[in-house]
Amino acid sequence: MVLRREPTARQLRLGAELRKLREAAGLTAIEAAALLGANRVQISQIEAGLVGVGEERLRRLACHYACTDGEFVEALVAMATDRTRGWWEEYRGALPTPFLDLAELEHHATLMYEVALLYVPGLLQTTDYARAVFSSRVPELTHEELELRISHRSARHTVVEGPSPVPYEAVIHEAALRIRVRDRPTAKAQLARLLELSEAEHITLRVIPFDLDGFARASSTMTYVGGSVLKLDTVVRDVPHGSAFVDSEAQLGVYRTRFRKVKAVALDPGRSRDFINRLAKEL
Missing domain, CATH: 3.30.870 (Endonuclease; Chain A)
Incomplete structure (x- = not known):
């Protein structure tokens, strides 16, 4: 999977919310990775917004983290699967x-x-x-x-x-x-x-x-x-x-x-x- 060189604020927010859920569940990145059959680096990359996470994996993580807020999980899924390329992308590389x-x-x-x-x-x-x-x-x-x-x-x-x-x-x-x-x-x-x-x-x-x-x-x-x-x-x-x-x-x-x-x-x-x-x- 190709690493993002510069995650957007929205991608960073998704990763940060997943990290908060993991920490609230009292799990380490290594333990979370084991639940997905992945490794600690992959979990760290997801939480840093450097790579995306698919809907199925995200739902599994939310389940493992005992997140019972269904509306919140659906909102995270929407963020993870959003492929919008808005008008602002025309300015990428031209504006900060x-x-x-x-x-x-x-x-x-x-x-x-x-x-x-x-x-x-x-x-x-x-x-x-x-x-x-x-x-x-x-x-x-x-x-x-x-x-x-x-x-x-x-x-x-x-x-x-x-x-x-x-x-x-x-x-x-x-x-x-x-x-x-x-x-x-x-x-x-x-x-x-x-x-x-x-x-x-x-x-x-x-x-x-x-x-x-x-x-x-x-x-x-x-x-x-x-x-x-x-x-x-x-x-x-x-x-x-x-x-x-x-x-x-x-x-x-x-x-x-x-x-x-x-x-x-x-x-x-x-x-x-x-x-x-x-x-x-x-x-």
Whole structure:
């Protein structure tokens, strides 16, 4: 079996979940391998996402690991047998892997929550806004790198604007709405785009004004992506060199609580639209 040189985040997640099940069952990699008639290296490669695992083997492992959560096992089987080659594969080798991993994660999402403090969320950005954001990168991007990132970000919009959009909820701080990443026309067009998107049934936008009380301990930029089952949810955090995927059950619970706190102090959708409309009129 050919080893994957660079497993995707989805492949890594499948392997990690199988490792968690094995460890919860109190089995070593050697013991798990013996149950499959394999060797420890093969189990390690599966858990590292370096090789795939077939449906029959995966079900046998789940059985040996005494996993009684049938819905979770079915979700893992779906991950293991998925052969989707999405639009993001066109960018493989041209963009850093985290860009592709994020697009794949969003493609399989069942829901999405976002908290944005300084920038409008990428899925809601106009082309000019995205160009301004990427143009501010240090070191400066080449023209080709810039255009690839803008094209990729635009393609990601299918998650909320395509034929099968996912339920999407964002809480955006007033700072992100007021900061002019480029100029007045770009800012005005971006606010108009937010107002347009907020009318969609599957999109809910809320605003945190500067003068709203109770926000201090709830502030944290985040993207929460729902999986096919709760255990496969993922949080995406920005880090200095890209994006970090958080998937431990304990941390997922923390971020769910954080989102509830932010949502609780934000303006409701109607008042948020009024707020955005007032800002647009000020420009």
